[in-house]
Amino acid sequence: MSSSAFKSSERKLEAQVKLNDYFQEFHEKFVETKQAFQVFKTKSFFYPDPDFIRTFTKSIKQIESEVKEMGGSLSRLIGNQLGTHTQKTVLNSMEDVKPESHVLHTVSDELTSEHADVLVKGTETESITPPVSEAGNDDEVLGSALVQEGNVKVVDVKKKLSSSEKKRGRKKFLGDNAVIPKRPRRSLMDEYVTAQNKMKSISEEPSTKEQEAEYEVQTIMDFKKSQGQYFYKVSWRGYSVEDNSWEPSSNLTGCEDLLLEFYKSRLKQQERTKTDDLNYQVMPHDANHQHILHKALFSHINNPTQKDYENSITLLASPKPPVLKSQKEIAELADKALSQKKKDRFYSVAKTLVENMIMKELTGKREKQLAELRTWERNMNSICSDPAKLAVxxxxxxxxxxxxxxxxxxxxxxxxxxxxxxxxxxxxxxxxxxxxxxxxxxxxxxxxxxxxxxxxxxxxxxxxxxxxxxxxxxxxxxxxxxxxxxxxxxxxxxxxxxxxxxxxxxxxxxxxxxxxxxxxxxxxxxxxxxxxxxxxxxxxxxxxxxxxxxxxxxxxxxxxxxxxxxxxxxxxxxxxxxxxxxxxxxxxxxxxxxxxxxxxxxxxxxxxxxxxxxxxxxxxxxxxxxxxxxxxxxxxxxxxxxxxxxxxxxxxxxxxxxxxxxxxxxxxxxxxxxxx
Structure with a gap:
């Protein structure tokens, strides 16, 4: 091989080592971020921020997927070049300088499959991450809890070495005249492909989030307002009645269907009440679940009678039909209906909402009808021989x-x-x-x-x-x-x-x-x-x-x-x-x-x-x-x-x-x- 070709190959290998180092630094910082987020979720269990947690969790999953893809591409690039016969020939012909890529390959060979698992684990789970105490410790091998066939395997942490001992050991391995490169961090190389296959089998198992779920709301039974905040009385699946508790509205994340059924039942209870004056608040004015409240109301009144259709069509077909209400006006009317304690007032506001719903549904038909009536009128007048015109x-x-x-x-x-x-x-x-x-x-x-x-x-x-x-x-x-x-x-x-x-x-x-x-x-x-x-x-x-x-x-x-x-x-x-x-x-x-x-x-x-x-x-x-x-x-x-x-x-x-x-x-x- 010529001298210029050898130097070009050497520069490429050095660039690959540098790319791998920066990638490992990035991965470690990302792992630390995950761990900090896990601590945040643990500390804010009783007062969580559901919107933030939902958005941040989604972002973490997306980044993990990208990191996994980047690591796989990098491992294939380095593994293909170091594993070919031509590359080995180039390495053997080097007498004075030991390529840094050989060091990189040697160190990566020392990474066990457990280490590779630690680097890629997380795309399928939300809560299992390396301990916070180990995050960022470049001199220790990360420990991890890997789910293998339902059992938890604990990988021991190696003893920490002093910097002088590490340097002497590496020189002994490489030789006295060898140039010691920057210490490689956890690498995603050959073992990364094996880790990917293992993660496929892990992804088929229940997620960590599901394994750790211990409390599940079964039904929502009542609500109350205390100190400006709404609380809901809930029963827990698998627990007795004595364990029923009042939970703040902000804690009922993921309970949209249960809340919807609860609100519907309250509206049906109001309908079955014989007296007009209810003397109690039928529905909560819960800003956290306002969209669910409106959905329950529209579902309750979305059963118009023939008379409702006739009244709405009459309004729509009148010479001066009312203007359809905007989304803001509809939301205000819905809130007004839900705040009523008298049935007649509730149905009065609900009637307006129903008429608006029907008119919105039939607006297209009305426009088509008017166009056809105008066409019919023009056609008749074009045929009619009478001096006076016809109108329709x-x-x-x-x-x-x-x-x-x-x-x-x-x-x-x-x-x-x-x-x-x-x-x-x-x-x-x-x-x-x-x-x-x-x-x-x-x-x-x-x-x-x-x-x-x-x-x-x-x-x-x-x-x-x-x-x-x-x-x-x-x-x-x-x-x-x-x-x-x-x-x-x-x-x-x-x-x-x-x-x-x-x-x-x-x-x-x-x-x-x-x-x-x-x-x-x-x-x-x-x-x-x-x-x-x-x-x-x-x-x-x-x-x-x-x-x-x-x-x-x-x-x-x-x-x-x-x-x-x-x-x-x-x-x-x-x-x-x-x-x-x-x-x-x-x-x-x-x-x-x-x-x-x-x-x-x-x-x-x-x-x-x-x-x-x-x-x-x-x-x-x-x-x-x-x-x-x-x-x-x-x-x-x-x-x-x-x-x-x-x-x-x-x-x-x-x-x-x-x-x-x-x-x-x-x-x-x-x-x-x-x-x-």
Whole structure:
């Protein structure tokens, strides 16, 4: 080997020896720190600092793991270089200088497995460490208590030698001319690998902490407050009742589950108490276990009823929902509830917490619902051809819009139905309102239905014939009302009385004004019978018989269950504010009228719209309208036209209804006296 290569190898070996020395110094200081910490835990048993002990113990374990890994890496590095044949050849070729690494290897060979165990022991236990008196004594071999198959093996401490004796012994071993290096300390070298394997078997045994545990809390029975500190009465596992003791709150570390069950039992005891005034403190105001107290409270009240959900949803869906409480506010409410001695006050605060919990849970659903309602509103307005817009709102629950409903503007023909759209007759009027003798209503043996404001001036049951596309009059004709569409703003809203969706006015509506038209799919009576059985089983119906001409023998029915307009959502009432009239425009087939809904009286903004599914001439509105129909009166500057004589002794009036086949008959013998 060349001289330069030899010197390079020598410098490397010297650096390794120096690295090993510093590592051993570091390890000894760490062992001393562990011992001091163990003494601290022993001295502070009755007044421990659980947070500090927990954090420091965790840090010690982490450092021990790192030290173990460092020692293993260092022992493998030195052992591999000193154990190879090439290295031995290099050492034998050195004549004048004995490498320090040879001394290091020799001393490490003298370290027993017990010594190596002392250096690595501790990653699996917390309390067994070398005695404090031996920590930092570099001139003695550390003693240790090693757990081997359940027995304790005590390693004797070697006799302390004087510094001169140690130096003479080392020179005798190395020779007179040898350079004595710095004395190596406890080394982690070849035996370290063996110690690692031994520690694996030791780690499978119960930890020292578990072996030394002599006291275990079995149950927590009561609490009291003394001199500003809370004490808990505990029973010990394996001990009699006489050994029960009062322990300070700070001593109950690791008893979270027992404390939680104790707090829950106190809350249940409060619930079972019949009297409202408890006259005792139900729960402690223990700052050490505040999070457990809150957890027990939320677990106790986290069983909301259906009514709780309804109240919370109502608050969440209201026009001005309350702001969700912050974590700080929730904690304050929890403390307030736990401090109550009266049950009604406790449940009052708990109700607020429950509502906040439910609203927090359902906030995401509410946001999704509002987005879908806005989309539904935009889609309907994009399809709707009426001059006035529609609104959608739900301030009651979290119901989503009916996704299977199709919005249409006019009736569509079902299977087997044809809707004529080309009228056979039309009027030649230039001004239908002032000269309506030859107008469409007169040709169809009826009356001109509207006044100059476009409001009805005929009674319920009167057929309405509007001017059609064959008429000479223009779109501004006063006899074109239903065909122009809805002019009042309406809102589809969620009702508060459990009737689902409804419709309300978004503005004031005058009596006799057009509100909307009832549209849907026109189907045959046979198909209506089949669908009616299905709807009856579901508890709903959207079927309207077009029975004005033939009564029970009607041929067609309007079904608005799956398709329709805003009228689909109008609810029933026995005292309605809307009346249904049969109207003909371009289709003059007597069996296919259009159904128009007019205001029965003045309707205020925000009032729900309803009509009587079984309405007829016996309704209040009809009773009030007949005298006005049978006599000539002025109405807003217009005269109601005279009725023609009827050849029949009775007038059959058919109105839309939910129950099919129902018609109303009015004996109008008085008409003969009026017309004669």
């Amino acid at each position: 709102e739900n301030f009651v629950d979290l119901e989503l819009p009916p996704m299977d409903f199709v919005y249409i503007n006019e009736c569509i023909a079902g299977e087997g139905v044809t809707i004529p759209s080309d009228p056979v007759v039309g009027c030649e009027c230039t001004d239908c309102f002032t000269d309506h003798k030859s107008c469409c209503p007169n040709q169809m043996n009826s009356w001109f239905a509207y006044n100059k404001l476009g409001r009805l001036k005929v009674s319920l049951g009167t057929p309405i014939y509007e001017c059609n596309k064959r008429c000479k009059c223009g779109p501004s004709c006063l006899n074109r009302v239903v065909q122009k569409g809805r002019n009042v703003g309406l809102s589809i809203f969620r009702t508060t009385n459990g009737r689902g969706w409804g419709v309300k006015a978004m503005e004031n509506i005058k009596k006799d004004s057009l509100v909307t038209e009832y549209v849907g799919e026109i189907i045959t009576s046979e198909e209506a019978e089949r669908r009616g059985k299905i709807y009856d089983a579901q508890g709903c119906t959207y079927l309207f018989d077009l029975d004005y001409d033939k009564g029970d023998q009607n041929l067609y029915t309007i079904d608005a269950a799956k398709c329709g307009n805003v009228s689909h959502f109008i609810n029933h009432s026995c005292d309605p504010n809307l009346l249904v009239f049969n109207v003909w425009v371009d289709c003059l087939d007597p069996d296919l009228p259009r159904l128009a809904l007019f205001a029965a009286h003045d309707i205020k903004k925000g009032e729900e719209l309803t009509f009587d599914y079984n309405s007829g001439l016996n309704s209040k509105q009809m009773a009030g309208r007949l005298p006005a129909q049978l006599t000539e009166q002025k109405e807003e500057g217009c005269f109601t036209p005279e009725k023609r004589k009827e050849s029949r002794s009775e007038l059959i009036l058919k109105t839309p209804k939910g129950n099919r086949g129902l018609q109303y008959v009015l004996n109008v013998s008085i008409f003969h006296n009026v017309y004669q």
